[in-house]
Amino acid sequence: MTYPLQALRTFVEVGQRGSVKAAAQALHVTPGAVSQQxxxxxxxxxxxxxxxxxLGMRLTKAGASVYPKLLEAFLQIDKAVDTLEATTSRKSLTVSTVATFAASWLVPRLGRFKQHNPDIEVRVEATSELVDLRRARVDIALRHGLGNYPGLDVMHLMAPVLVPVASPAFLKDQQESITDAADCLRFPLLHDSDRADWALWLNAHGVHEDPRAERGSAFEDEFLLIRAAEAGQGLALVAQAYARSEIEAGxxxxxxxxxxxxRFAYYLVTRPGAATRPEVKAFMDWICQEAATSMQIDQISASHA
Structure with missing residues (x-):
């Protein structure tokens, strides 16, 4: 009988961290995807x-009996792949991230990297599926989370600035205006899958706990969240960088x-020692500079909104 390798890796991650949520952050997927595996x-x-x-998840007697052997097996696979890659001299790298970040932020900027590094080929994997950085042929992962990725090198990239948005048609149809944060609770709210940002945003602006902050439709991908707001389904709290073109276009x-x-930020995550490869180091230096410039633009946009 064969067993799904990805499910085995997921089990090891949960066993190592004792938490479905922490494993989901490490694997760059949703907690639901981890539970399914x-x-x-x-x-x-x-x-x-x-x-x-x-306080989380614990190994059963059966789980504890196989966990150490599976952990060691995956560590051996990681070492073997690292050794194989070290013998090659390819001038290419693979970057893994989610589709929203790839399409709205990373891909539009890649031309500048190619201008300065024409000999380096970049492959972008935009997926919400499980990504095992230590095993997969991925050089750099741009992950959205709290920065807790044990066993990996982690560098803070940027924290998205969230702003409340809606379609002009939706606002025109409303009888009440929005003049402060509390007013948003009178309208349909659109959420990401965690349903946490609205409550945190409202609290940050002086609106205490209110059950209405968790009501409304939720969307797995921020692109879908933006499309729902464009379609006039309610108010959405989205990363300013993702919605900039929609705002500028009206x-x-x-x-x-x-x-x-x-609350969550983007992190640049690599296997230990990956930055010793010149092409990986070049990409890391470039994207850190791009992130710093992007954050400055967001701050200027916010001050003039």
Whole structure:
């Protein structure tokens, strides 16, 4: 019988961190995707490997019996791949990130990297599927989370500035205006999958806990969230960098001049020692400079909104 390798890796990540959420951040996927992989593995084996407890997940007796061997196996695979890559002299690199960040921020800027580094080929993997940086042929991951990626080299890249937006048609149809943060609660709110940003944004602007902050439709991808706002379905709290073109084109309006730094940030993540490769170092230096410039532009835009 064969077993799904990705599910085995997911089990190792949860066992190592004791948390589905922490494993999801490390693998650059949603907690739901992690839980699905664990269920797949347990169904295939016919045994429970992890049990939920108040502060996270713990290994069952069966899970604890196989976890050390699986962990060692994946570490050996990682070392073998590192050795193989070290023997090559390819002038290329693979960057993994989610589709929203790739399309709205990274890809439009890649031309500048190619101008200064014409001999380096960049391959962008835009996916929300499980990404194992230590095993997959990925040189750099641009991950959105809290920066907790054990065993990897992590560099803070930038924290998106969130702004509330809506379509002009939606605002025109409303009988009430929006003059402060609390007014947003009277309108349909659109969320990302975590449903956390609105409550945090409202609290940051003096609006205390309110159950209305968690109501409304939720979307897995920020592109979908922006499209829903454009379609007039409600107010969305989105990264200013992602919505800049829609705002400039008049398809969206920033409803309040109350930008707020997101709780989660983007991090540049690599395997230990990856920066010793000249092409990886060149890309890291370039993207850090681009991120700094982007944050300065966001701050200027926010001050003139």
């Amino acid at each position: 664990i269920r797949l593995l347990e169904d295939r084996l016919g045994v429970v490997l992890l049990e939920r407890e108040r 398809r969206l309006v920033q409803v309040l001049d109350k930008p707020w730094p997101a």
